[in-house]
Amino acid sequence: MNKSVPEIQQAFKQLRLSETAEELPELLRKAEQSSWTYLEFLEQITTYELKRREEKSIERRMNWARFPFYKPLSMFNIDEQTAITERQLRQLREFQWLEQAYNLILLGPPGAGKTLLSVGLGIEAIQKGFQVYFVTMGELIQLLKTEEYVNKSKTKLKRLRASDLVIIDDVMYMAMDQREGTLFFQLIHQLYERSSLILTSNRSPEQWIELVDNPGMMTAILDRLLHRVEVIHMNNESYRLKHQETIFS
Numbered sequence: 001m002n003k004s005v006p007e008i009q010q011a012f013k014q015l016r017l018s019e020t021a022e023e024l025p026e027l028l029r030k031a032e033q034s035s036w037t038y039l040e041f042l043e044q045i046t047t048y049e050l051k052r053r054e055e056k057s058i059e060r061r062m063n064w065a066r067f068p069f070y071k072p073l074s075m076f077n078i079d080e081q082t083a084i085t086e087r088q089l090r091q092l093r094e095f096q097w098l099e100q101a102y103n104l105i106l107l108g109p110p111g112a113g114k115t116l117l118s119v120g121l122g123i124e125a126i127q128k129g130f131q132v133y134f135v136t137m138g139e140l141i142q143l144l145k146t147e148e149y150v151n152k153s154k155t156k157l158k159r160l161r162a163s164d165l166v167i168i169d170d171v172m173y174m175a176m177d178q179r180e181g182t183l184f185f186q187l188i189h190q191l192y193e194r195s196s197l198i199l200t201s202n203r204s205p206e207q208w209i210e211l212v213d214n215p216g217m218m219t220a221i222l223d224r225l226l227h228r229v230e231v232i233h234m235n236n237e238s239y240r241l242k243h244q245e246t247i248f249s
Contacts, residue, residue, distance in 0.1 A: 071120060118167045132166075133160040
């Protein structure tokens with residue numbers, strides 16, 4: 001018995017091939033126009049389903065990452081700074097460091113391109129199949145302090161801890177008290193050698209120790225962060241000021 005196209009679409013949905021179900025009329029039209037063989041038609045169906053699933057997976061992971069903006073690495077102009085060479089950038093884009101749970105620390109003044117580089121690497125990591133989470137230091141401390149009684153904080157931190165790459169922006173831009181330092185240490189300990197971290201800061205790690213009530217706690221944090229790390233000093237001219245728009249001609 002011949003089934004109608006809507007009935008076949010419903011069957012695809014029951015088989016959890018929802019993307020193919022939606023595209024089926026168009027695929028049938030192309031099959032007729034191009035005189036596809038049965039094997040070619042099956043190949044087109046499977047290829048389309050897998051492609052759309054990957055696209056939706058990337059879209060979902062992009063939403064989870066919570067980047068403050070979408071600027072891929074192509075927008076990071078390697079010629080406008082001296083912190084990193086073209087060869088080094090290519091090495092970072094291979095993501096062997098991520099697979100080996102290495103950390104990156106990007107140091108430099110505000111506007112030097114630290115966040116731009118970290119987001120660009122995060123976007124590309126997602127496209128390579130990794131799970132990424134972006135958070136500012138201020139928001140992270142607030143999440144950690146409210147995790148026990150705020151469901152939204154629990155959900156966000158669960159995704160953070162499950163990520164292959166965690167980007168923490170503006171690390172140690174302000175002092176931490178004893179409780180905040182303890183919570184931050186516990187998180188770093190949980191992520192240690194399980195996830196890679198990209199940390200951006202306008203202060204050197206040596207200065208971080210001065211910003212906590214318990215210097216020993218920060219020393220323990222640094223022991224874990226600096227075990228496997230690449231530090232990139234981005235002390236160039238402010239990227240934002242260089243590319244600011246003006247109302248004057």
